[in-house]
Amino acid sequence: MLPLEGITVIDLTSVVAGPLATQIMAQQGARVWKVEPPEGDRSRSLGAVAAPGFSSAHVTLNAGKQSVGIDLARAEGRALLRRLVPQADLLIHNFRPGVMERMGLGIDALRALREDIVIARISGFGQEGPMSGARAYDPIVQAESGMVSWSDEGPVLAPQWICDKNAGLYAAQAATAALFARERSGKGAVIDISMMEAAVAYGWIDLHGDLAFPDSASRMPDIAAVYRPWATEDGWIVVVMLSQAEFEGWVRVIGAPELLDDQRYADMTRRFLNWDDLRAFCAPRIAALSTAEAVDRLIEAGVPCGVVNRSPALPDHPQLVHDGFVAVTDHPQAGRVRRTRAVARFDGVRSGLDAHAARVGEHSRAVLADAGLGPDEISSALTGGTAHAPQDANL
Numbered sequence: 521m522l523p524l525e526g527i528t529v530i531d532l533t534s535v536v537a538g539p540l541a542t543q544i545m546a547q548q549g550a551r552v553w554k555v556e557p558p559e560g561d562r563s564r565s566l567g568a569v570a571a572p573g574f575s576s577a578h579v580t581l582n583a584g585k586q587s588v589g590i591d592l593a594r595a596e597g598r599a600l601l602r603r604l605v606p607q608a609d610l611l612i613h614n615f616r617p618g619v620m621e622r623m624g625l626g627i628d629a630l631r632a633l634r635e636d637i638v639i640a641r642i643s644g645f646g647q648e649g650p651m652s653g654a655r656a657y658d659p660i661v662q663a664e665s666g667m668v669s670w671s672d673e674g675p676v677l678a679p680q681w682i683c684d685k686n687a688g689l690y691a692a693q694a695a696t697a698a699l700f701a702r703e704r705s706g707k708g709a710v711i712d713i714s715m716m717e718a719a720v721a722y723g724w725i726d727l728h729g730d731l732a733f734p735d736s737a738s739r740m741p742d743i744a745a746v747y748r749p750w751a752t753e754d755g756w757i758v759v760v761m762l763s764q765a766e767f768e769g770w771v772r773v774i775g776a777p778e779l780l781d782d783q784r785y786a787d788m789t790r791r792f793l794n795w796d797d798l799r800a801f802c803a804p805r806i807a808a809l810s811t812a813e814a815v816d817r818l819i820e821a822g823v824p825c826g827v828v829n830r831s832p833a834l835p836d837h838p839q840l841v842h843d844g845f846v847a848v849t850d851h852p853q854a855g856r857v858r859r860t861r862a863v864a865r866f867d868g869v870r871s872g873l874d875a876h877a878a879r880v881g882e883h884s885r886a887v888l889a890d891a892g893l894g895p896d897e898i899s900s901a902l903t904g905g906t907a908h909a910p911q912d913a914n915l
Contacts, residue, residue: 522549522871527699529553530604531585532592532613534561536658536681537642537715539581540688541695542612547862547871548696552585553604553887557592558908560880570854579857579877588888589881589908596906598623604891605633609702610695612640616655617647627710636708638698642691646714656715658684665719666728669744686722687715741792749828750803755811756828759818762788769821773814774805851876881909 527550531542539554539561546552554561560573567576588604591597602625605611611630613620620626620641630637641647644656651664661683662668668675691713698709720728729740749756761767764787771779779785779801784794791798806814811827818825829837835846835858844861851857854877862870884907888898901907 522547522866524696524699525549527551527610528608530555530601530608530611532611532615533642534614535563535566536577536581536684537687537691537713538612538614539563540685541640541642541691542585543581543583544688544692544862544864545610545695546584548864548866549871550610553608553883554582554585554587554878555590555592555601555604556587556880558589558880558905564880570851570857573880574851574854574877579851579854580859582877583859583873584871584875585878586883586887587878587881588884590884591906591908592623594906596901596904598625600888600893600901600906601625602633603893604887605630605637607891608634608637609699610638610640612642612691612695614642617643617652631708634708636702636706638695638702638708638711640691640695640698640711640713642687642713642715644714645716647712651716658682658715661715661719665716665723667719667723683715683719687713687718690718741795745799746792746795748799750806750814752807752809752811752814757806757811757814757818758826758828759806760824764788766823767791769818769823770802773817773821773823774802776802776805847873849873849876853879879910881907884909 524545527545529542529545529550529552531538531552531554533539533542542550542552542554561578561582563575563578563581564573565575566578569575570579590600592601627639630639643652644661645651645654645664658681659677662677663675665683667683668677670676691711694711694713698711702708724731726740726743732740747758747760749758759770761770767785767788768780771777779798783790785791785798809817815825815827834840840846846858846860848856848858857876859873861873864870884902885898888901888907889895893901898907902909
């Protein structure tokens with residue numbers, strides 16, 4: 521049994537942050553009702569696209585959820601959503617502040633429908649403040665939060681939706697914590713996740729380490745420089761040598777015992793301060809070794825290291841193959857889909873890969889029936905355009 525079995529989630533989110541949060545909850549056993557407008561979640565066209573409405577982002581983020589098509593732009597659609605709320609334990613959305621209230625679905629309205637409901641709100645910059653109403657996408661939050669690296673040409677954004685994913689992880693944890701607290705108190709909660717705050721908190725540990733001690737001259741090492749990959753004869757590796765024993769192992773591998781007598785490298789702090797000189801000395805020595813040879817020697821010497829892989833190498837990575845972590849499943853519309861399994865295991869067991877990412881409104885009839893609507897009400901909603909479903913969907 522998975523830990524969130526018996527929990528029902530209404531997912532009003534779109535794109536990445538919210539769908540990631542509810543994906544994790546679905547993998548952990550929750551029933552997720554993904555409410556989509558007629559055109560579907562915008563993530564359906566985000567990334568590589570195998571078939572209309574089925575992108576790499578969408579099939580990754582929304583497998584295992586029930587898609588219910590409801591047009592929330594219509595009063596009748598909002599009335600349908602109200603019918604779902606009493607059956608739900610959690611409602612999560614990423615509308616900008618004020619949107620839910622304008623739809624008549626603010627906190628008080630939702631609690632009137634279910635008093636102990638947990639409400640999670642993900643926003644770009646929070647519910648209040650000078651930027652609260654601003655539209656926020658991941659690259660904008662990366663820029664505003666200092667979540668960038670710097671090159672000679674200027675700032676460089678991370679090549680991934682890192683702030684979206686980070687906010688989604690915070691949201692999943694907070695929502696689960698609120699559901700756990702409800703078991704003891706019987707009371708719901710309102711959770712607010714700001715992408716900006718989540719990004720700054722995420723970077724405070726290292727990226728913004730210089731800000732930790734405002735009265736100290738001590739400074740954070742340049743992690744990007746210290747951990748920059750090393751070129752080998754035929755590839756790249758990453759090496760971490762924090763302890764003295766690890767540094768001594770590195771010295772043995774590259775055949776440079778004289779480094780142990782150089783006071784510039786006598787301990788980790790001094791090595792970091794003189795890293796550019798150390799790297800210039802060591803680089804040609806490690807470059808003379810093949811990747812396999814370098815890794816074998818470093819492991820034997822007790823020096824942590826890893827091969828720098830590109831995406832195509834991951835399905836055949838020996839550890840991932842051992843774990844069966846990357847799998848190929850057949851999707852009814854998108855064809856073969858390569859997917860990763862759930863990260864968390866509970867008592868050694870992961871959730872399965874049986875369910876796929878649904879068509880827009882594929883489960884509308886089933887979800888509306890679970891919410892207590894009769895066959896005539898469901899037919900009327902579909903015929904009138906308030907709800908929508910594929911023509912051949914009888915679920």
